[in-house]
Amino acid sequence: MIYLILSILASSLIFIIFKLFAKYQVDTLQAIIVNYVVACVSGIIAYSEPIDMVAVTKEGWFYGAMVLGVIFISVFNLMAITTQKNGLSVAAVATKMSVAIPIIFGIIVYHESTGILKISGIIIALVAVYLTSMKTSTGVPLKLSNLIFPLLVFVGSGIIDTSLKYFETYHVAKNDVAIFSASIFGFAAIIGFFVLIYKAITGTLKVDFKNIVAGIVLGIPNYFSIYLLIKALRYDNMDSSTVFTINNVAVLLVSTLAGILLFKEKLVLKNWIGIILAVISIVLVTFSIEA
Template sequence: MVILFILWILANVAIFINFRGFAQFGVPTFPAIVINYIVCVLTGSLFIAMGWIDSPPVFQTLQSEQFSTALYIAMGMGAFFIASFYLMGLTTQLSGVAVATLSARISFVIPVLINLWIWKSAGKDYDFLNYLGLFLAITAVGLVSYKPSKMVDATEYKDDKKKYLAIILPIVVFLVSGTIDTTFNYTVREDVQIVLPNQQGIFSILLFGIAGITGIIVFTTLFLRKKVTMTKRSVIGGISLGIPNFFSIFLLLKVLSGFKGDGALVFPVFNISVILIAAVASYFLFKEKLSLINKIGLAVAIFAILLISYQEIQGAF
């Protein structure tokens, strides 16, 4: 399970690197996102067809009554993916990259608190050190994401509508991102098991299929209005993004299942691990410099991981 966890982290770091590359090489983002969803479906289908992902017969599963709830969830979340992407883009434009990124990253607090306080399904009893680690994880995300030069002050807007949106949208992104993670967490809980372990490949393909159909409809509408176009760079970028993106969701479900739905442990450790590795990758690949505040955030992140998972570390030895 540790290997799957590491692969999940690396898949998400690859997604970050792809988006960072989009900005550097001028890749039109939305067309690339649409291509990415198509590639996700093809990647998952290929792995199932080759027997590399354990799966029951696809059409039989889709028609089964037991899978009906998972089917509806996949349809809803597939459309939700496009909506969350649009909200992230709008938030970035109105409030800045730092605010948008922080809102999405810190949203792991939602599934964590739901696991601890509502579902009470954490795989261990959380003590003071674990809660301290969770608090430090939130702090670390804020410190690492802090980029004052890219932040936009909402009070600068003369248009009242834009000013209010600049304040409200980060909160909406926080809630949407947290809802997505919580929904994934819910589908694999042992006492619910909406998506069985051998159905996770099909569920992932279905999610991306719905997202892809939604994206194609939106893209076609914008294309006919001559607001977007498909370029060679978008196709290449979409292919590069699609392969790790499929595994980011598939491995998320696998890891949550392996940890018995314990999102209270999985999400904070995962998010700050991605931030740590992505920061290092950005330094070497894109020569991004880290401020003193960012470096302090990385140190706090490491300490937070140790506090959140110290029982598991002790058990390993």
């Protein structure tokens, strides 16, 4: 359980850092790419064994990590496009509601436990995610032609969580969690560097030192959010559907409260109802572990 709590805190810290990006006008793309480099290095440092690159490329998870790296940076860019075309609330809902994909996958494919408390908690969690994420007056009209972007964010985010569980279950050895996580971020960084090279060639690249610093600050909690989540998925007493539900809803809850306390964000009635439902869902799903 401690890994899950720490993963929630690390993911919530990412939210706070992103809010500071907007305040200090950080170039998010540059910071994200630096963040991937730092997260990769963090995983390499955390790996307890000598790194044999030839052996790593032969691991069953290697090509999966490569694909996940591409998906990581692709989903991030899709989130940015969704925010621009449909509004921040739509992007938030698409990202958070994607938890339904690994939950359903875990129950159907891994035959994970179900029960009235757990199912009720999951359903309430999804409602809570929607109500808490949706803010009034996004400033961007929702157009039918732009729905492809939140749909891709929804699917992409769901694939990431589902894939993490799959590789953790079948391919990643106990001692390889650090290097597996590092590889994902490493491949994402490689794709990011190609983007920067393209921007440099087209003359649209302007590097600012604050973007590098921002990326370094983001990289460490980003690495641990994934590393600790994978470790939490290894906890025998909790199914992945339970872990993903608690993790996703708790991150949203902590992030929302941080927004109120640190950034003076204003919430409407439905957001507060969502927060109450989020707490109820966490309690129900947690108690279902003991049932």
